[in-house]
Amino acid sequence: MTTADVTAVVVRLKLSLLRNGLRQSGGRRAAYVVSAVVVLLFGALQLLGLAALRGHAHAESVVVLLTAVLALGWAVMPLFFPGGDETLDPTRLVMLPLRPRPLVRALLAASLVGIGPLFTLLLLTGSVITVAHGGAAYAVAVVAVVLALLVCVALARAVAAANIRLLTSRKGRDLAVLSGLVIAIGAQVVNFGAQRLGSSGLAQLAPAGDVAKWVPPASAIGAVDSVSSGAYGAAAAQLALSAGALAALIAVWSRHLTRLMTSPDGSTLQVSAEPAARGRAGTGLARLLPPGRTGTVMERSLRYVWRDPKTKAAWVTSLAIGLIVPVFNALQGTGSVYFACFAAGMLGIQMYNQFGQDTSAFWIVAMTISSGRDAYVELRGRAFALLVITLPYATLVTVVTTAMLGDWARLPEVLGLSFALLGAMLATGAWTSARFPYSIPQEGYKNVAPGQTGLAWISIFGGMVSAALLAAPVIAAAIWANVARNGDSWGWLLLPAGAAYGAAITWAGLRLAAPRTAARLPEILTAVSKG
Numbered sequence: 001m002t003t004a005d006v007t008a009v010v011v012r013l014k015l016s017l018l019r020n021g022l023r024q025s026g027g028r029r030a031a032y033v034v035s036a037v038v039v040l041l042f043g044a045l046q047l048l049g050l051a052a053l054r055g056h057a058h059a060e061s062v063v064v065l066l067t068a069v070l071a072l073g074w075a076v077m078p079l080f081f082p083g084g085d086e087t088l089d090p091t092r093l094v095m096l097p098l099r100p101r102p103l104v105r106a107l108l109a110a111s112l113v114g115i116g117p118l119f120t121l122l123l124l125t126g127s128v129i130t131v132a133h134g135g136a137a138y139a140v141a142v143v144a145v146v147l148a149l150l151v152c153v154a155l156a157r158a159v160a161a162a163n164i165r166l167l168t169s170r171k172g173r174d175l176a177v178l179s180g181l182v183i184a185i186g187a188q189v190v191n192f193g194a195q196r197l198g199s200s201g202l203a204q205l206a207p208a209g210d211v212a213k214w215v216p217p218a219s220a221i222g223a224v225d226s227v228s229s230g231a232y233g234a235a236a237a238q239l240a241l242s243a244g245a246l247a248a249l250i251a252v253w254s255r256h257l258t259r260l261m262t263s264p265d266g267s268t269l270q271v272s273a274e275p276a277a278r279g280r281a282g283t284g285l286a287r288l289l290p291p292g293r294t295g296t297v298m299e300r301s302l303r304y305v306w307r308d309p310k311t312k313a314a315w316v317t318s319l320a321i322g323l324i325v326p327v328f329n330a331l332q333g334t335g336s337v338y339f340a341c342f343a344a345g346m347l348g349i350q351m352y353n354q355f356g357q358d359t360s361a362f363w364i365v366a367m368t369i370s371s372g373r374d375a376y377v378e379l380r381g382r383a384f385a386l387l388v389i390t391l392p393y394a395t396l397v398t399v400v401t402t403a404m405l406g407d408w409a410r411l412p413e414v415l416g417l418s419f420a421l422l423g424a425m426l427a428t429g430a431w432t433s434a435r436f437p438y439s440i441p442q443e444g445y446k447n448v449a450p451g452q453t454g455l456a457w458i459s460i461f462g463g464m465v466s467a468a469l470l471a472a473p474v475i476a477a478a479i480w481a482n483v484a485r486n487g488d489s490w491g492w493l494l495l496p497a498g499a500a501y502g503a504a505i506t507w508a509g510l511r512l513a514a515p516r517t518a519a520r521l522p523e524i525l526t527a528v529s530k531g
Contacts, residue, residue: 006098010106014113036115043122050126060225061209063127067148067218070120074152075159077116100258104250111153124148127221133228140227140235144220147242151217154249161256214238216245293374297381302388304357310440311357315350315389322346323397330404337410343397344418344425347390348467351429352460354382355437360529366521376514379430383506386426394418413491416498417471417478423502424470427509428463434517436462437527452527470505474498 023029050066053059111117128141213222219238226235289295304311322343329335355362369375398418402411436459438452448456468475474497481491517524 006102007106007109010103010110011113014110018113039115039119040122043119047122047126047129050123051129053130056130058206058209059130060213060222061205063130064209064213064218064222064225065205066123067127067221068212068215070123071148071152071155071217074116074120074156077156100254104254104257107157108150108153108250111157112149117149117153120152121145121149124221128224131221131225131228137224137228140239141224143239144224144242147239147246148217148220151220151242151246151249154246154253158249158253158256161253161260214241216242293368293377294381294384297378298385298388301382301385305385305389308357315347318346318350319393322393323400326397326401327404330401335401335405337398337402337405337407337414338417340394340398340401340414341418341421344390344394344422345464347386347393348422348425348429349460349464350390351383351386351426352432352463353436353438353440353456354379354429354433355524356433356440356528358528359440362528363525366525369518369521372515372518375517376510379433379510379513379517383426383430383510387422390422391419394422410491412495413478413481416494416496417474418498419495419502420471420474420498420505421467421502423504423506424467425463426502426506427470427512428466430509430513431516432459432463434513434520434524435459437524439528455527474501 050063053062056062124145128138128145132138132141212218213225220242223235223238223242226232226238289298305315306312322345325342326335326339329339355365358365365378369378395415395418398411398414402408402414436455438448438455438459440448474494477497478494481494
């Protein structure tokens with residue numbers, strides 16, 4: 001079979017996979033059609049918007065940076081959505097008598113079929129229209145668009161091939177859960193960047209654009225602008241950079257493909273050192289924790305944070321957003337030191353639905369709870385595990401925010417508020433965990449099992465409102481101190497007062513939740529096992 005024949009077969013395979021997937025259900029077809037229309041409409045509007053920048057002094061910076069962001073998106077998307085394209089997994093073709101080089105060409109051609117490549121083509125076309133002036137520039141623009149598109153696709157394929165063993169494993173698929181974190185952080189970064197550009201203009205992009213126009217594949221778009229300016233030598237160098245990057249990516253992709261198709265899977269090899277490794281892993285953390293059941297519960301909870309993909313994703317998202325909100329507002333000049341309390345609030349949410357995080361494994365924990373005392377120690381250990389991370393983190397965010405704003409006089413006051421709010425959320429979280437438990441599905445992207453959405457809303461938002469009410473005395477004291485004080489002495493008193501109040505309210509919440517937890521074990525076990 002010739003290379004052309006292999007390419008045609010693989011492209012038809014891609015089209016067949018797409019067609020058969022859409023035949024599975026009418027809802028899937030409707031979702032695909034709607035998403036395709038929305039993406040292509042957005043791409044067309046972006047093309048028109050880029051074309052409207054034609055003649056702007058800083059149009060080149062905009063388009064080369066846009067191309068660089070596109071390439072970054074192509075690089076990271078296979079890591080978060082490995083199931084989005086079944087042809088991304090070359091191990092499915094291992095048993096076929098195909099050589100790597102023809103297979104690389106065939107897979108590269110198949111990669112150009114889909115909504116993503118068409119959307120990228122629209123943006124690249126709009127980019128070259130923006131900076132092309134003259135016949136020579138338009139001729140180079142055709143080459144530049146093809147090169148940039150091929151570099152993006154080859155980059156995605158090379159990244160997928162290098163990580164395919166991980167991406168096709170259970171833990172690898174669970175990486176997709178972290179896509180919510182990327183979206184959350186990216187939205188904040190885009191919002192911050194848009195506000196800075198709105199206040200300072202596109203001139204802010206010029207330094208970054210000067211660098212990006214020499215980085216493939218943005219260098220291909222930069223070559224079009226260089227030809228428009230008469231800098232033919234620079235244009236040739238920029239095109240050569242993109243062509244070289246394409247050749248390097250194809251070589252890397254081919255090497256990984258050869259290794260995948262000729263090397264045994266790691267799952268078929270024995271790992272003789274595994275028992276020893278497990279023995280070593282279980283000693284370090286336990287030595288730092290208190291003895292007895294409290295330390296055991298803390299260790300289990302902290303290991304969930306580190307090992308369970310959904311628990312880790314929830315924690316990482318809370319840590320990131322808890323820092324982003326106060327810091328970005330401080331950078332924009334519109335922030336307040338009180339925004340630092342957002343960190344304690346985001347992490348305090350992790351106390352809600354404690355038993356649902358265990359899913360069906362909660363029955364093992366339930367077997368060890370025979371009294372209110374057992375339930376209290378279990379809840380206390382979970383709260384202590386949360387405090388191990390939350391207390392230093394909330395303090396760090398508060399200090400960083402205060403330093404950025406230079407409002408050191410309010411540091412003790414804000415710390416006291418954070419500690420009081422955290423204590424209130426621990427108290428209400430323990431109670432709602434026993435009263436409104438719900439299941440968290442282990443597979444997929446859902447965080448609530450079907451039919452339990454109402455329970456989740458009541459647990460989280462009802463608990464947050466209750467926490468705000470419980471923290472009201474400290475909040476009122478902070479307001480009074482700001483309105484009535486003549487100096488800063490009252491603010492210092494709020495730090496020990498807030499810490500003591502938070503500790504007391506946490507203790508009270510755990511004490512109230514413990515007997516309810518012990519009494520409702522069968523109902524809790526039923527609720528958290530539905531996913």
